[in-house]
Amino acid sequence: MTVHTALNDFKRVRGSDRLFAGERRSTEGLFSGLDERLVHVSPDGAISDYSYPLSGLVGLDRSRFGIDVDGTVRWFDGGEQRYVEETAVVETVHRVGGRTIVQYDLTLGRLHLTHFVLETETGESDRGWQSQSDGALGCGSDTANPTIQACLGFAPEGRAGQVGQLWHDGAVEVHHDSERDVLAASTGLEVTGQVPETFDELLDSEPTTLPRGSDDGRYEDGRLSPIVLASVELEGSTPQATIATLLTDADESDRPEAIERVRSGAADHATRESLLEAGRTQARRLGPERSLRSTDGIEGAFEDLRALQLLRAPGGSRIAGPEFDPYYRYSGGYGYTWFRDDAEISRFLLAADRRAELGLEDWHEASARFYTETQRSDGTWPHRVWPHSGRLAPGWANGRLERGSGSADYQADQTASVATYLATYLRVVDSSADHVRDSLLAAKDGLDASLEDDGLPTRVQNAWENMTGRFTHTAATFLEAYAAMARAPIEERVREDAAERARAVYDALETLWVPERGIYALRLDGDALDDRLDASTFALASAHAEYDRLECGGVDGDRLDRLASHHETTMEGLSREPDGPVAGLARFEGDPWRVRDQDEPKIWTVTTAWGAHAAVELESLLSAHDSAAAAYFRERAADLLAAVGPDGSLRRAGGYLPEQVFDDGTADSATPLGWPHALRLATATAFADSERSASSRSGEASTVEE
Structure with missing residues (x-):
């Protein structure tokens, strides 16, 4: 432009x-x-x-x-x-x-x-x-x-x-x-x-x-x-x-x-x-020879894959969305690869592919290689890079490049998200990929350097890139990364150390609990808890699901109750159903970004899809522990998934999911945005799997009764 x-x-x-x-x-x-x-x-x-x-x-x-x-x-x-x-x-x-x-x-x-x-x-x-x-x-x-x-x-x-x-x-x-x-x-x-x-x-x-x-x-x-x-x-x-x-x-x-x-x-x-x-x-x-439009309950899969392929560079990484603000007039730009967004997309695609056989093997390998090639010598990843070259792009969270490990101008969750993907890739795709194993070991060093003695990550920037502190979301990404490493095919002593650190983060999350609201705080800011509802804390669901799979782990009953309370309160509190044609979830309480004359925060597609994904993860986790709360989250997942589905109120022409919408339905910001498309696809395949499992259990019960 x-x-x-x-x-x-x-x-x-x-x-x-x-x-x-x-x-x-x-x-x-x-x-x-x-x-x-x-x-x-x-x-x-x-x-x-x-x-x-x-x-x-x-x-x-x-x-x-x-x-x-x-x-x-x-x-x-x-x-x-x-x-x-x-x-x-x-x-x-x-x-x-x-x-x-x-x-x-x-x-x-x-x-x-x-x-x-x-x-x-x-x-x-x-x-x-x-x-x-x-x-x-x-x-x-x-x-x-x-x-x-x-x-x-x-x-x-x-x-x-x-x-x-x-x-x-x-x-x-x-x-x-x-x-x-x-x-x-x-x-x-x-x-x-x-x-x-x-x-x-x-x-x-x-x-x-x-x-x-x-x-x-x-x-x-x-x-x-x-x-x-x-x-x-x-x-x-x-x-x-x-x-x-x-x-x-x-x-x-x-x-x-x-x-x-x-x-x-x-x-x-x-x-x-x-x-x-x-x-x-x-x-x-884009996928297998067969149609993806109505395959086993994942209607709209082709539209999601097409949107993600549009944003994908030949090297395998993706821009967050088409660049609509190249002069940084209202934002910091969108036409770059963020390692948070991209790694989350990569792991959601990997999960969806394993469930639905979408034929994305080349995508998974290309993503892993891109991450290994762009990793810094200290094991971390920078704020954002140009996808066509992997070279450093303009950004505001490169404190580790400027001042070393002591800077808060660093987004530690990005390194954690990549580490989770690399650990999962080694475990389920290619355990012989030495370049991935080496990168994962270096990533662990990068995470260790950002973990304080109290078990929480140090003060950094948040996922929304608009504040610093010690965030629940960042802690959740660390918990998931360490738990994924503890299950990866790497050296035993490294797995054991990762499991110990996962346990430390798991315990330290109690520091962020706000009993008066029944939620985990947005952040610890100095000695004060910022108790606003924050959709990025939905990361707690997948983090605890991963932690629960550890032999030495296991989510206890008190934590299950708190997770259920937190997610129900957050989903209900951030829910927006204005008089207009749209419904979904806001980003966090009091979010002022790009609202113009609108009194309330705008609805975001990524938070709505994230809420649906968290609800599916929680339904599975709670069901595994025979919790009665599972039914609520299954119903909530269906509602949120419908909002970003093929016929949902947040979908636009071409099946696109814009980043945000005003209450009157006007789309705004990056369109299409890659992250919610991958979230929706992973959630839809998980939901379809869950429905098949429920149907199977029902059939087995009927057979026993007969």
């Missing part, structure tokens, strides 16, 4: 009670791109890249499409969108002047294809349009073929200035230094240059609409610009054409190859059928 685009958005939506001006939001529209490139398709058909975190290339900053008939251009406005079948092909239907233009978008590697088909109202092909006296568009057998007008603003290396164009035979190359973005079409291009906004226009109170005048009166302006205005003719018995863009960092000597790749990309996918078949082939990598 360039400053030009940000300022235009600022002018367009400032004063809105739901939109934050200057953002590049993706709460509407759909994404294509399951490899190195992530392309957003707006309801009006405009495409733009969110690709930098995944590929290191910026690509398209903005665009606009329309249709030209006899010199009259109709720019597309809002269209109807959906994914085609179980693919990442985005279909956008435009209705203009009584005719229908269907747009298909598909991203293959670094190549993006935008295909247009002209249809009649009955869905058949239409040949020859003519302008009517009333300005409507009609048919005529002797008129020229209509053309698609494409205004494309590239931003090689994020630049809007010091950019140039090369007009090759049938292709346009936009370049700054190393990044080269190339454009071609299956039916050829007619190109003119477009200059970006002038200083006066940037300072004007109204946004600038592109395209505009071709230049500023200087002959070089059209060639020293990131914006291309291209005319592409629709041809054939079914009038259609494909526009292709390719992002590349090719050397000068590789230019002919890059130009040939974009030309052949457009030519090879010049028909709707060829593009859709390419989309089907690409989508088969």
Whole structure:
């Protein structure tokens, strides 16, 4: 996103009670791109890249499409969108002047294809349009073929200035230094240059609409610009054409190859059928050959996997969500790999795969390798990294890099989450993976350094990254990590020490108990307990479930009672059922973030899905100990799971889960957000397993009675 685009958005939506001006939001529209490139398709058909975190290339900053008939251009406005079948092909239907233009978008590697088909109202092909006296568009057998007008603003290396164009035979190359973005079409291009906004226009109170005048009166302006205005003719018995863009960092000597790749990309996918078949082939990598839509009670699994694959870099790690705030105007940015989010996603996917056989073995291995390659020498992981390279990304919780182990500007739960995944990976996937074993042993040293003598982690930043203290959530992640290590196929003395430390954390959690409220506190802040309800404390459920599996462990009756009390109180206290169309769980009591004029905290999809997962874990744990409280959590799990399910109030187009929603149902922040998708999938498979087990137990009981 360039400053030009940000300022235009600022002018367009400032004063809105739901939109934050200057953002590049993706709460509407759909994404294509399951490899190195992530392309957003707006309801009006405009495409733009969110690709930098995944590929290191910026690509398209903005665009606009329309249709030209006899010199009259109709720019597309809002269209109807959906994914085609179980693919990442985005279909956008435009209705203009009584005719229908269907747009298909598909991203293959670094190549993006935008295909247009002209249809009649009955869905058949239409040949020859003519302008009517009333300005409507009609048919005529002797008129020229209509053309698609494409205004494309590239931003090689994020630049809007010091950019140039090369007009090759049938292709346009936009370049700054190393990044080269190339454009071609299956039916050829007619190109003119477009200059970006002038200083006066940037300072004007109204946004600038592109395209505009071709230049500023200087002959070089059209060639020293990131914006291309291209005319592409629709041809054939079914009038259609494909526009292709390719992002590349090719050397000068590789230019002919890059130009040939974009030309052949457009030519090879010049028909709707060829593009859709390419989309089907690409989508088969998402899972097994069979459909995932309604498999054994995990309806919506494909949508979750597609969302997670969209966010996934070739190396296996994921961005938290598409980057909607690159200038850090309202947040610290989202287009990075956080080791907390990513490791939690990895272990939830591993759990779901083991239950439902989703065919994600390559994902698990790639995640493990990425973590081993990005681990610091002290056994910890930094705040966040660029997924395309694993290199350190901008952040505010790198205290260990800056000042060593004594800094509170460190998120110890991130290291704990990775350690839990690596320990589980060794135990259930590949016990011979020496690189994983070495990394896990180093991770234990990193955790040990953050564990105080009283059994609680030291003062650090929290999961929500908005305060410091000694958090229940952090302690829960340590308990789970140590318990998972104690069960991993590693040296016996290390397992024994991990079990002892798990017991120490288990006992120390009593320090955080608030008897007046029947909950575990959000944090210990100095000597004071911060007794606000906090959804991140749902981590206690899976942590105790893991601890209960230790031979030397076992959750006692008093702790079971406290866990039941804590989770019931927290779920009920954070539950939000406003007058609007949505329902779910807030983040923590009094959460003020991005609420605008809303009095109450917003509903978050990750907390709602986390609550469902915790309820399923607790139902299983309590049932194993014959606790009557299990029934409540089964019912609560079903309710919360429904809210984030395929037909849930928090779901959006494409099956996406946005990070947050306002009470009126308006989605906000990163969309889709990876963490709740993985949580939902793991919970849905666990719930289906639980239902099968309950049915089996019921059947056995009936047999005994008979």
